[in-house]
Amino acid sequence: MAEQLYQRDVYGKTLVELGRQNKDIVVLDADLSSSTRTGLFAKEFPERFFNFGVAEQNMMASAAGLAACGKTVFVSTFAIFASGRAWDQVRNSICYNNFNVKIVATHAGISVGPDGASHQALEDIALMRVIPNMNIIVPCDGPQTADAVKAAAGNKGPFYIRLGRPKVPTLDKKDVFKFGQAQVLTEGNDIAIFACGIMVAEALIAVENLMKKGVKARLVNMHTLRPVDTKTILDAARDTRGIIACEEHTIIGGLASSIDEVVSESCPTRVIRLGIKNRFGQSGDPGDLLKEYKLTSLDIEKAALGLFSSRK
Amino acid sequence: MNYTEEKIKDLEGKAKKIRRLIVQMIAKAGSGHPGGSLSSTDLVTALFFSVLRHDPKNPGWPDRDRFHMSKGHCCPLWYAVLSSCGYFPEEKLMTLRQFGSLLQGHPDRRTPGIESASGSLGQGLSIGLGMSLAARIDNKDYRVYVLTGDGEIQEGNIWEAAMAASHYKCENLCAILDYNGFQIDGKTCNVMDLEPIVDKWRSFGWNTIEIDGHNMKEILSAYEEAGKAKGRPSIIIARTIKGKGVSFMENICDFHGRAPTKEEEGKALKELE
Numbered sequence A: 001m002a003e004q005l006y007q008r009d010v011y012g013k014t015l016v017e018l019g020r021q022n023k024d025i026v027v028l029d030a031d032l033s034s035s036t037r038t039g040l041f042a043k044e045f046p047e048r049f050f051n052f053g054v055a056e057q058n059m060m061a062s063a064a065g066l067a068a069c070g071k072t073v074f075v076s077t078f079a080i081f082a083s084g085r086a087w088d089q090v091r092n093s094i095c096y097n098n099f100n101v102k103i104v105a106t107h108a109g110i111s112v113g114p115d116g117a118s119h120q121a122l123e124d125i126a127l128m129r130v131i132p133n134m135n136i137i138v139p140c141d142g143p144q145t146a147d148a149v150k151a152a153a154g155n156k157g158p159f160y161i162r163l164g165r166p167k168v169p170t171l172d173k174k175d176v177f178k179f180g181q182a183q184v185l186t187e188g189n190d191i192a193i194f195a196c197g198i199m200v201a202e203a204l205i206a207v208e209n210l211m212k213k214g215v216k217a218r219l220v221n222m223h224t225l226r227p228v229d230t231k232t233i234l235d236a237a238r239d240t241r242g243i244i245a246c247e248e249h250t251i252i253g254g255l256a257s258s259i260d261e262v263v264s265e266s267c268p269t270r271v272i273r274l275g276i277k278n279r280f281g282q283s284g285d286p287g288d289l290l291k292e293y294k295l296t297s298l299d300i301e302k303a304a305l306g307l308f309s310s311r312k
Numbered sequence B: 001m002n003y004t005e006e007k008i009k010d011l012e013g014k015a016k017k018i019r020r021l022i023v024q025m026i027a028k029a030g031s032g033h034p035g036g037s038l039s040s041t042d043l044v045t046a047l048f049f050s051v052l053r054h055d056p057k058n059p060g061w062p063d064r065d066r067f068h069m070s071k072g073h074c075c076p077l078w079y080a081v082l083s084s085c086g087y088f089p090e091e092k093l094m095t096l097r098q099f100g101s102l103l104q105g106h107p108d109r110r111t112p113g114i115e116s117a118s119g120s121l122g123q124g125l126s127i128g129l130g131m132s133l134a135a136r137i138d139n140k141d142y143r144v145y146v147l148t149g150d151g152e153i154q155e156g157n158i159w160e161a162a163m164a165a166s167h168y169k170c171e172n173l174c175a176i177l178d179y180n181g182f183q184i185d186g187k188t189c190n191v192m193d194l195e196p197i198v199d200k201w202r203s204f205g206w207n208t209i210e211i212d213g214h215n216m217k218e219i220l221s222a223y224e225e226a227g228k229a230k231g232r233p234s235i236i237i238a239r240t241i242k243g244k245g246v247s248f249m250e251n252i253c254d255f256h257g258r259a260p261t262k263e264e265e266g267k268a269l270k271e272l273e
Helices: A007-021 A039-044 A056-068 A079-085 A087-095 A110-115 A124-129 A142-154 A199-212 A230-239 A255-266 A286-292 A297-309 B005-029 B034-051 B072-085 B090-095 B124-137 B156-167 B197-203 B216-227 B262-271
Strands: A004-006 A025-029 A049-051 A072-078 A101-106 A135-137 A159-162 A167-169 A183-186 A191-195 A217-221 A224-226 A243-250 A271-276 B066-069 B144-149 B173-179 B207-212 B234-239
Touching: A004 A007, A004 A142, A007 A025, A007 A039, A007 A101, A007 A142, A025 A039, A025 A056, A025 B124, A039 A049, A056 A072, A056 A079, A056 A087, A056 A101, A056 B124, A056 B156, A072 A079, A072 A142, A079 A087, A079 A101, A079 A124, A079 A159, A087 A101, A087 B124, A101 A142, A110 A286, A124 A135, A124 A159, A124 A224, A124 A243, A124 A255, A135 A142, A142 A159, A183 A199, A191 A199, A191 A230, A191 A255, A191 A297, A199 A217, A199 A243, A199 A297, A217 A230, A224 A255, A230 A243, A230 A255, A243 A255, A243 A297, A255 A271, A271 A297, B005 B034, B005 B072, B005 B090, B005 B216, B005 B262, B034 B066, B034 B072, B034 B144, B034 B173, B034 B216, B066 B072, B066 B124, B072 B090, B124 B144, B124 B156, B124 B173, B173 B216, B197 B207, B197 B234, B207 B216, B216 B234
Parallel strands: A025 A049, A025 A072, A072 A101, A101 A159, A135 A159, A191 A217, A191 A243, A243 A271, B066 B144, B144 B173, B173 B234, B207 B234
Antiparallel strands: A004 A167, A135 A224, A183 A217
């Protein structure tokens, strides 16, 4: 059984580590520091932590002001508020200025579970992806969360890092994390599966089952959604019968769209989109919700077999 | 507080020159916002030429005071003041709003002396709050000034920032409210009334200073008083006249966002001689 970690725990610990190394790191939160785990940083560096209360717009624009004075600002709240509530501040005060503001949004996707639709950000990648200068990372597990946070701290400009609420299994990855470069987790030329976030673990199970049925799937962990790794997408489009995109997000504007945009321009191929299809979420256990929204390993396997049996 | 007549005269002369530049820039550009630029002119001129600790030859000086124009549509004023201080040559002013210009239709960091973009209203007080907190972290004594419009404070983000600046006791933060009483659709009291404006800011925990925003002595003494605030941010609530200095623009809502014609420009410049 693989190790299971909360991405948020890793985030909080990594922030403390970075805070010890760099005195210009400042952290902001909007009354969710115990959930996002920025509270760990607040405890060790109270002079560099500011709680903004339930006021995300002010928090985002203030982050811009801090960044204008040379700070590297990590800003956290739930993904629904980080991306939607304060979108104009993120666009005009952060991204337009190309400031060093790193938005680390937790509780993204349908796997938020019991809180229901109002708290399940299913559109956040789409909202962030359309803004110039924004970089986006959706890490697949605990250790990769640390990599993502360090990459955001070490690279100039705004970042959006999307984290989930539940524990996720730590996955075997033969390659080290490189910002902007997708990770090929399994080799295969029959079909390709691209996934991000918690969907990578689901996809990995599907790949193992497909292997038993004689289908060799190339599994790509698309942790960086901006800038998009066009080479890895085009390689898959050329080498396989088609691509399956798996994301805990609307099929409009997220991972699937990123792939569509690349292949339609340079190497048209079939792209099957597994994601949320024009629906809001609802309350429930994350496992039941993944079933309801057809995002389990079985759904991926079924789509893969369908794609494999179709003609190139 | 005593300011010499000479100093007041000098600032009034500079403000008149800035007003001339604003009229010329906007007329040349063919679009822009003269009304609010002219109503804030005395406030911003006094700040840059007599209050602000800055060095146009060294715009990145870490100890500089910060200024941010949250009402970004009044950037012709900001540009005219920055060029008069020496941040960039005056001839650049006449490229306002043109393709490839340093001077965008709303503030942008490509302009020397501008630290943050603005234009989408209501965000600038938060930017100033962030700058104020940065000074605290770095143990620096610089001050932060933010110019806001009156219509602008209808934005909810302003009040989020007002609450937080008070909570964090940002005594180095000074907001300047250009209260000219007009917004695009008419008088603020008819569109969305701001009164009782002083009570609102006071109840949010701010040090409030009310002045005539066209009286240089009152302006200078307001900045001085704001500088002495302890444990709370200050706001200078400046009663102003939209379009101040050009008789046919004064209190005329239409000139919020309309450029003067060639003929109007000539008349305005004559009045500003």
